[in-house]
Amino acid sequence: MSASSHLRTPAPAWLDEPADVNGLVEKVWPVAAERGAGGEVSFGGVAAAELATRFGTPLWVLDEDEVRATARRTLDAFRAAAALQSAQARVYYAGKAFLSAEVVRWVTDEGLAVDVCTGGELALALAAGADPARLGFHGNNKSVAELERAVEAGVGSIVVDSAIEIERLAAIVQRHGATQAVLVRVNSGVHAETHDFLATAHEDQKFGFTLTDAVTAAARIRELSGLELVGIHSHIGSQIFGSAGFREAAARIVELHATLLEGGPLPVLNLGGGFGIAYTSADDPTPIEELATGIVEAVAQECAVRGIPVPNLAFEPGRAIVGRAGVTLYEVGTTKRVDLEGGATRLYVSVDGGMSDNARPSLYGAAFSARIVSRASTAEPVLARVVGKHCESGDIVVDAEYLPADVTPGDLLAVPATGAYCFSLASNYNYVPRPPVVALRGGEARVIVRGETVDDLLARDAGLTAAREGNA
Numbered sequence: 372m373s374a375s376s377h378l379r380t381p382a383p384a385w386l387d388e389p390a391d392v393n394g395l396v397e398k399v400w401p402v403a404a405e406r407g408a409g410g411e412v413s414f415g416g417v418a419a420a421e422l423a424t425r426f427g428t429p430l431w432v433l434d435e436d437e438v439r440a441t442a443r444r445t446l447d448a449f450r451a452a453a454a455l456q457s458a459q460a461r462v463y464y465a466g467k468a469f470l471s472a473e474v475v476r477w478v479t480d481e482g483l484a485v486d487v488c489t490g491g492e493l494a495l496a497l498a499a500g501a502d503p504a505r506l507g508f509h510g511n512n513k514s515v516a517e518l519e520r521a522v523e524a525g526v527g528s529i530v531v532d533s534a535i536e537i538e539r540l541a542a543i544v545q546r547h548g549a550t551q552a553v554l555v556r557v558n559s560g561v562h563a564e565t566h567d568f569l570a571t572a573h574e575d576q577k578f579g580f581t582l583t584d585a586v587t588a589a590a591r592i593r594e595l596s597g598l599e600l601v602g603i604h605s606h607i608g609s610q611i612f613g614s615a616g617f618r619e620a621a622a623r624i625v626e627l628h629a630t631l632l633e634g635g636p637l638p639v640l641n642l643g644g645g646f647g648i649a650y651t652s653a654d655d656p657t658p659i660e661e662l663a664t665g666i667v668e669a670v671a672q673e674c675a676v677r678g679i680p681v682p683n684l685a686f687e688p689g690r691a692i693v694g695r696a697g698v699t700l701y702e703v704g705t706t707k708r709v710d711l712e713g714g715a716t717r718l719y720v721s722v723d724g725g726m727s728d729n730a731r732p733s734l735y736g737a738a739f740s741a742r743i744v745s746r747a748s749t750a751e752p753v754l755a756r757v758v759g760k761h762c763e764s765g766d767i768v769v770d771a772e773y774l775p776a777d778v779t780p781g782d783l784l785a786v787p788a789t790g791a792y793c794f795s796l797a798s799n800y801n802y803v804p805r806p807p808v809v810a811l812r813g814g815e816a817r818v819i820v821r822g823e824t825v826d827d828l829l830a831r832d833a834g835l836t837a838a839r840e841g842n843a
């Protein structure tokens with residue numbers, strides 16, 4: 372491609388042509404990702420080619436040291452911010468971001484509690500040895516069986532989401548002769564949309580009670596023996612930069628907290644998760660210490676205005692704990708130049724995974740970035756689109772990125788910031804087996820979730836089972 376034609380290539384406005392097509396943008400890549408003198412990138416001290424040879428591609432790689440350090444730093448940040456207001460803070464790891472037994476152990480070792488939102492996530496957390504008393508269970512349609520299991524297991528708190536669920540849970544608790552701490556999920560009317568906030572009086576979404584209905588819900592919970600109302604729960608959205616949206620929510624929620632306090636104790640205020648990470652060079656997440664201070668100060672100010680003590684605070688980060696610690700490693704299979712309107716071209720780079728291991732671009736139009744990690748290149752940067760192997764034109768892994776013009780089959784390509792909501796949102800679309808997850812610690816790599824095989828997928832098919840039994 373000539374320099375003039377790639378100048379006309381339609382890159383998104385936020386994407387600058389990099390000065391060095393081999394460079395790793397610091398805030399996007401795992402802390403321990405490094406391009407060595409030979410040009411190859413290593414992750415946590417393990418070379419990309421070694422990972423690909425030992426475990427195959429596609430491969431999800433998660434840096435355990437980084438997950439642990441981030442969990443600890445996040446807990447310290449919220450505890451320190453709360454301590455300044457004479458309050459305590461608890462940090463739940465939002466399991467939906469990435470849940471496996473090892474990850475549960477890492478975050479609980481580092482002092483975090485865990486939140487889950489389905490019976491499956493609950494089963495995994497319990498099987499991994501999480502202390503039930505330090506589990507939170509939320510979700511808008513928990514089944515009777517799921518609630519029953521949570522109560523039996525002694526889950527620390529259940530976030531109720533509807534009037535029906537309050538009655539359902541009360542009946543279960545009564546049957547078990549138990550007492551269950553509950554929080555009321557509140558729809559504050561503030562939600563994050565892309566990087567802005569919408570604040571509406573009547574937000575049109577499925578989660579929680581409106582600020583008005585929450586008062587009735589809380590009163591009903593307090594009437595029911597066996598249910599103990601401990602607080603309000605709110606979550607305004609995900610991938611949020613800055614504390615402005617949380618401040619807006621805090622004003623509304625503390626108002627409700629003060630109202631409910633008139634009817635009895637209310638020791639906890641859970642403000643959810645949603646803290647953003649950098650997926651591309653255009654993203655600029657606020658350091659967690661700054662966010663924690665901003666949010667806790669906002670709550671404290673709202674409490675001071677109303678003359679009430681600052682409650683104990685809880686937060687539920689998922690993405691911010693695991694997102695940056697993960698990369699996905701792919702092998703390039705084919706490349707293709709596609710002519711566009713106006714004489715521009717786009718280089719399509721097909722990799723051996725796609726929307727089955729990273730649904731976020733096709734689900735939310737999420738932006739990611741990429742680099743060739745098996746070698747450095749001296750070729751000029753060209754605008755590329757990294758696509759998967761699925762039978763779907765929307766099967767895009769990285770919509771727009773500059774890659775070296777000489778990218779070729781056999782190159783290893785890594786997509787950073789895939790630690791959150793990639794493994795957990797994965798599918799078997801097109802009968803593609805889900806990749807293994809490899810953890811890195813102290814320069815060693817080990818499998819923490821095994822990859823699927825095509826046989827695993829075929830084994831679920833009752834038609835094949837019947838045929839096999841018939842042949843036996």
Ligand SMILES: Cc1ncc(COP(=O)(O)O)c(C=O)c1O
Nearest residue numbers: 465606609644645687688689690
């Ligand atoms: C109730 C609740 N808590 C926590 C989270 C975690 O969000 P994030 O991973 O963006 O921190 C979510 C995600 O949507 C959520 O719905």
